[in-house]
Amino acid sequence: MLKLLRKIVTEVRAETDLEAVLKLIVCRIQEGMNTQVCSIYLKDTTNKRLTLRASEGLHQKSIGSSLSQHEGVVGLVANRAEPVNTDDIEQHPSYCFIPGTGEERFHSFLGVPIIYQREVLGGLVIQQFDGRRYKETEESFLVTVSAQLAGIIIQAEATAAVTVTKLQKKSQVDRCFIGVSGAAGIAIGKMVVVSESAELDSVAERQIEDTYSEVRSFEAALEHVRSDIRSASARLAQRLGEQEQALFDVYLKMLEDNSLAGEIVKRIMQGNWAQWALSSVVIEHCRQFDMMDDPYLKERASDIRDLGKRILAYLQEQKGPQSIDLAEGSVLVAEELSPAMLGEIHTDKLLGLISVKGSGNSHAAILARSMGIPTVMGAVELPYKKLSGRTVVLDGHSGRLYLNPSTELLQIYQAQLEQEQQQEAELDVLKMLPAQTQDGVTMPLWVNTGLIADVQRALDKGAEGIGLYRTEIPFMIRNVFPSEHEQTQIYAKQLEAFAPRPVTMRTLDIGGDKSLNYFPIEEENPFLGWRGVRVTLDHPEIFLVQIRAMLRANDSYGNLRIMLPMVTSINEVTESIALIDQAVLELREEGLKVERPPVGVMIEVPAALYLTRVFARHVDFISVGSNDLTQYLLAVDRNNPRVAPLYSSYHPAVLQALKYIVKEAQREHVDVSICGELAADPAGALLLMAMGYNYLSMNANNLPKVKSVIRNCNFSEARVMLKKVLRLNDIEEIKTEMQSSLNAMGLGSLIKEGSFK
Numbered sequence: 001m002l003k004l005l006r007k008i009v010t011e012v013r014a015e016t017d018l019e020a021v022l023k024l025i026v027c028r029i030q031e032g033m034n035t036q037v038c039s040i041y042l043k044d045t046t047n048k049r050l051t052l053r054a055s056e057g058l059h060q061k062s063i064g065s066s067l068s069q070h071e072g073v074v075g076l077v078a079n080r081a082e083p084v085n086t087d088d089i090e091q092h093p094s095y096c097f098i099p100g101t102g103e104e105r106f107h108s109f110l111g112v113p114i115i116y117q118r119e120v121l122g123g124l125v126i127q128q129f130d131g132r133r134y135k136e137t138e139e140s141f142l143v144t145v146s147a148q149l150a151g152i153i154i155q156a157e158a159t160a161a162v163t164v165t166k167l168q169k170k171s172q173v174d175r176c177f178i179g180v181s182g183a184a185g186i187a188i189g190k191m192v193v194v195s196e197s198a199e200l201d202s203v204a205e206r207q208i209e210d211t212y213s214e215v216r217s218f219e220a221a222l223e224h225v226r227s228d229i230r231s232a233s234a235r236l237a238q239r240l241g242e243q244e245q246a247l248f249d250v251y252l253k254m255l256e257d258n259s260l261a262g263e264i265v266k267r268i269m270q271g272n273w274a275q276w277a278l279s280s281v282v283i284e285h286c287r288q289f290d291m292m293d294d295p296y297l298k299e300r301a302s303d304i305r306d307l308g309k310r311i312l313a314y315l316q317e318q319k320g321p322q323s324i325d326l327a328e329g330s331v332l333v334a335e336e337l338s339p340a341m342l343g344e345i346h347t348d349k350l351l352g353l354i355s356v357k358g359s360g361n362s363h364a365a366i367l368a369r370s371m372g373i374p375t376v377m378g379a380v381e382l383p384y385k386k387l388s389g390r391t392v393v394l395d396g397h398s399g400r401l402y403l404n405p406s407t408e409l410l411q412i413y414q415a416q417l418e419q420e421q422q423q424e425a426e427l428d429v430l431k432m433l434p435a436q437t438q439d440g441v442t443m444p445l446w447v448n449t450g451l452i453a454d455v456q457r458a459l460d461k462g463a464e465g466i467g468l469y470r471t472e473i474p475f476m477i478r479n480v481f482p483s484e485h486e487q488t489q490i491y492a493k494q495l496e497a498f499a500p501r502p503v504t505m506r507t508l509d510i511g512g513d514k515s516l517n518y519f520p521i522e523e524e525n526p527f528l529g530w531r532g533v534r535v536t537l538d539h540p541e542i543f544l545v546q547i548r549a550m551l552r553a554n555d556s557y558g559n560l561r562i563m564l565p566m567v568t569s570i571n572e573v574t575e576s577i578a579l580i581d582q583a584v585l586e587l588r589e590e591g592l593k594v595e596r597p598p599v600g601v602m603i604e605v606p607a608a609l610y611l612t613r614v615f616a617r618h619v620d621f622i623s624v625g626s627n628d629l630t631q632y633l634l635a636v637d638r639n640n641p642r643v644a645p646l647y648s649s650y651h652p653a654v655l656q657a658l659k660y661i662v663k664e665a666q667r668e669h670v671d672v673s674i675c676g677e678l679a680a681d682p683a684g685a686l687l688l689m690a691m692g693y694n695y696l697s698m699n700a701n702n703l704p705k706v707k708s709v710i711r712n713c714n715f716s717e718a719r720v721m722l723k724k725v726l727r728l729n730d731i732e733e734i735k736t737e738m739q740s741s742l743n744a745m746g747l748g749s750l751i752k753e754g755s756f757k
Helices: 002-013 018-032 072-080 136-162 211-235 242-254 260-269 274-290 295-315 339-343 363-371 407-430 452-460 472-476 484-498 533-538 540-554 570-589 612-616 626-634 652-667 682-691 700-711 715-726 731-744
Strands: 037-043 049-056 066-068 084-086 108-116 119-128 175-178 180-183 186-194 330-334 350-355 375-377 391-395 400-403 445-449 466-470 503-506 560-564 599-603 621-625 671-675 695-698
Touching: 002 018, 002 136, 018 037, 018 049, 018 119, 018 136, 037 072, 049 072, 049 119, 066 072, 072 084, 072 108, 072 119, 108 136, 119 136, 180 350, 180 363, 186 350, 186 407, 211 242, 211 260, 211 274, 211 295, 260 274, 274 295, 339 363, 350 363, 350 391, 363 375, 375 391, 391 407, 407 700, 445 452, 445 671, 445 700, 452 484, 452 700, 466 484, 466 671, 466 695, 472 484, 484 503, 484 540, 533 540, 533 570, 540 560, 540 570, 560 570, 570 599, 570 612, 599 612, 612 621, 612 652, 621 626, 621 652, 626 652, 652 671, 652 682, 652 715, 652 731, 682 695, 682 700, 682 715, 682 731, 695 700, 715 731
Parallel strands: 186 330, 330 350, 350 375, 445 466, 445 695, 466 503, 503 560, 560 599, 599 621, 621 671, 671 695
Antiparallel strands: 037 049, 037 119, 049 066, 084 108, 108 119, 175 400, 180 375, 186 391, 391 400
């Protein structure tokens, strides 16, 4: 049965036409399970009926007949979302005869639901003449097949939905594909699909005798690619900061002799032709990275694959990747976006980016955010090869794509896009004004940064400080640990840009979903493993260099605050502070007149939550990392599409925890701030302000909206809303109450219904 399952899945994945997929499934199952009938019923989204879409064994003229989803045993399978196994279908209380199918000849019946992401798509049914109950092993197999095929059916349905011609009636409009947000924003435009002609998987093995000539061919192709990357970097130089430019240096370093290139040359010298040597080395490296759990390291596979394709294109005597010509209003679609690919695009005509593979950790996503181009990553179900010229609505806020958009949907998103553009222009006037409520309460708004480009954007939006500078970003875009001198220069730019306003620098926070390719951390459960302050305390030499660099950079500005991530015990705090004091003493002995800056901790895990007051007695400030805290409280990985809908900052447990932290910090008269998605949500910002948070830190793009809402509300009304919300125990009830309160406060036009998550 396992062999049969593999065969079915392999064959079906090769088909793109929905009807062919369904026909192949029923044929293979009927044949492989030695049963007289196999049928697939799918739910019609327009009339909610179950339609017989394919069958091997029933009369073919009955294909297309349907029954209510509350009708018959098939309807029972779909409604209960569980198998039905009977030896005499006609005796079943839910039996409903469908004329013309010929099913009256068959007595045994086994039906299992086809379910995809909690939604019942239909049912998979087998039948046969003799009245016997199917074995448990047969039932288990059919359930397994159904689970495996659900995603393939969805993909085939999607392809069918977007490949209808203009003369045909659209089978479905507003077709939604879900990915993850790469860069926020909305884009409405025509899709331009970029495909790679050089395929690494198709290269055949071949032995050669003239290895030196083959090496020369490879090195020539290599130099072409190096030149292309330098050109791409230069083309984007005006739009990127120094650190973003460094991503192209990462590409170039991969091509050095002691890296990929060296391995490929070695394989050529063993008698293999250059194309196969390149292909085999690249595929091996990609396989190793693909097997890693760490999202950032996984993304390095796409970088290596992209480089391999570019070299192969030159080896195959092509001209290599060419600049991509775009018409006005284009949305670029690729299987895997890469920094080099972005360098080949005339970005002035580009509205949005879509990558079928990849995540928000990819280098392409980092660059897209830096350039302000709305981007969706990881749209794995998108049948992208058939989409050139199609209209798409790209929602970079939610990571959703809509194909074949209806007039109504286009109008909704066009209005939202125009509103965002208008709001941006209107909010620009708030830049120099304080975030102060109408009854006189001021809420300082800070920003989260990681790249130099973030700094200027933050200043343009009127940020009053940096609540979280992610120091791991400069580490992640290099191939070695940056030196003390390099770190000093990086930190000085952040401090100088904001002086005298505060800049909160989080010490190196690697592990979990952030790792360094030159300092790999391989764990079965990285989120509960060696990460944050645990790493830096185990490697004080790394920690001390970073602290010394921060202190050196701060010598001229005096606006540094140091924050410790992922603390879970008081010992971690006191040990870290002792190392900071050691760094201060060392620099003083070297002749620098440095002072120890304010030191704080991040509350990110439940253990730290209940030690807030203890921490507050030893530190100068408390900061809440609400994203991780929510993730740990709810045991939900928000990057996992299967459980991401369970992640909500408005969960009653999360809100109670956030309120508790403020109360505990206030008892020790210590300021408390928050950096996370909830602070960037205007509705959430009002709740946090009402709770008593002293500062809110967020993405710079959200700051103007949050400031506008604060300036249009009364603090006393926000407090009343908070009291009502904290009495509730259900997320949907909380959101309903909040919307009602916001409307009563006159903020309904600024915070639309359902906009908070």
